[in-house]
Amino acid sequence: MTLEQDLTSALATFVAARSAGHPVLVASDFDGVLAPLLDDPSASAPTAAAAAALERLAALPPADVRLALVSGRDLATLAQLSGAPVGTSLVGSHGAEQGHVVAASADAETSDVEGTSSVERHPFALTPDERATLDGVRAGLEAVAAEAEGAWVEDKPSAAVLHTRRAGPGAAERAGDAARAVGARYGAHTMTGKDVVEIAVLDTSKGLALTRLRDELGAAAVLYMGDDVTDERAFEVLAPTDVTVKVGAGETAARFRVASVDEAAQVLATVADLLS
Numbered sequence: 001m002t003l004e005q006d007l008t009s010a011l012a013t014f015v016a017a018r019s020a021g022h023p024v025l026v027a028s029d030f031d032g033v034l035a036p037l038l039d040d041p042s043a044s045a046p047t048a049a050a051a052a053a054l055e056r057l058a059a060l061p062p063a064d065v066r067l068a069l070v071s072g073r074d075l076a077t078l079a080q081l082s083g084a085p086v087g088t089s090l091v092g093s094h095g096a097e098q099g100h101v102v103a104a105s106a107d108a109e110t111s112d113v114e115g116t117s118s119v120e121r122h123p124f125a126l127t128p129d130e131r132a133t134l135d136g137v138r139a140g141l142e143a144v145a146a147e148a149e150g151a152w153v154e155d156k157p158s159a160a161v162l163h164t165r166r167a168g169p170g171a172a173e174r175a176g177d178a179a180r181a182v183g184a185r186y187g188a189h190t191m192t193g194k195d196v197v198e199i200a201v202l203d204t205s206k207g208l209a210l211t212r213l214r215d216e217l218g219a220a221a222v223l224y225m226g227d228d229v230t231d232e233r234a235f236e237v238l239a240p241t242d243v244t245v246k247v248g249a250g251e252t253a254a255r256f257r258v259a260s261v262d263e264a265a266q267v268l269a270t271v272a273d274l275l276s
């Protein structure tokens, strides 16, 4: 598989931007980019090619390249399902949660399957008001799901998500509208993604999270890949000199597009090649 020439050239320019104290930042969404979309979110996993490319990037000197996953998943689930290598920065819940993968320790909160790595989380807590709002939102979405066969609700630390992938098209649309009405009733923050409506009690975005990460790391340039509407917020904050890649169909602010998760893994492998 070969990437289009313009994208390959942009990746070469991207890696060349690094300088002393200013690594490049390779950041990616998880679902639909590293992992194919599935009916059961708990079964998601990176493709073998994506996992191999992440490992190669993580093994390179941090002075040259830093790695980040920026996801709508809650942080613990993202760490567990992605198997992200030690050194990876993690952004969960669309920016509400942050952490990074470290070598395992005895008091680890979240460990990988082999117990070789764990996640160091930045402190995270809701106020009592936010907690009460989240409880109301969750109950509202449960009521919506009860009326739509196949729909169900995913819990996150700062949000609840109505999933409609397994509902029929008409039922999914009605349930989505009802979920957005729940969000409006509580004055919460509503995000519509692929067969999901997420109602969050914190106002965050992948764009804010990526900007914060870029500043923290002093990144010379950023590569970001995403497939969903929520990734547009990340594409929009990046500069024309950064590399933004939309995976799959749909309108986008990204500079480049690849067709599939396999091509997304190829982008990561190409960056690893260029830096090796």
Ligand SMILES: O=P(O)(O)OC[C@H]1O[C@H](O[C@H]2O[C@H](CO)[C@@H](O)[C@H](O)[C@H]2O)[C@H](O)[C@@H](O)[C@@H]1O
Pocket (backbone or CB within 6 Å): 029, 030, 031, 032, 036, 037, 038, 039, 040, 041, 044, 070, 071, 072, 073, 074, 154, 161, 163, 165, 193, 194, 195, 196, 198, 228, 230
């Ligand atoms: O930002 P991402 O890493 O892309 O996470 C976005 C959402 O991913 C999950 O839902 C999506 O993937 C599921 C598994 O393939 C699929 O069933 C669902 O239809 C997709 O929307 C996750 O469950 C959500 O919480 C994330 O926000």
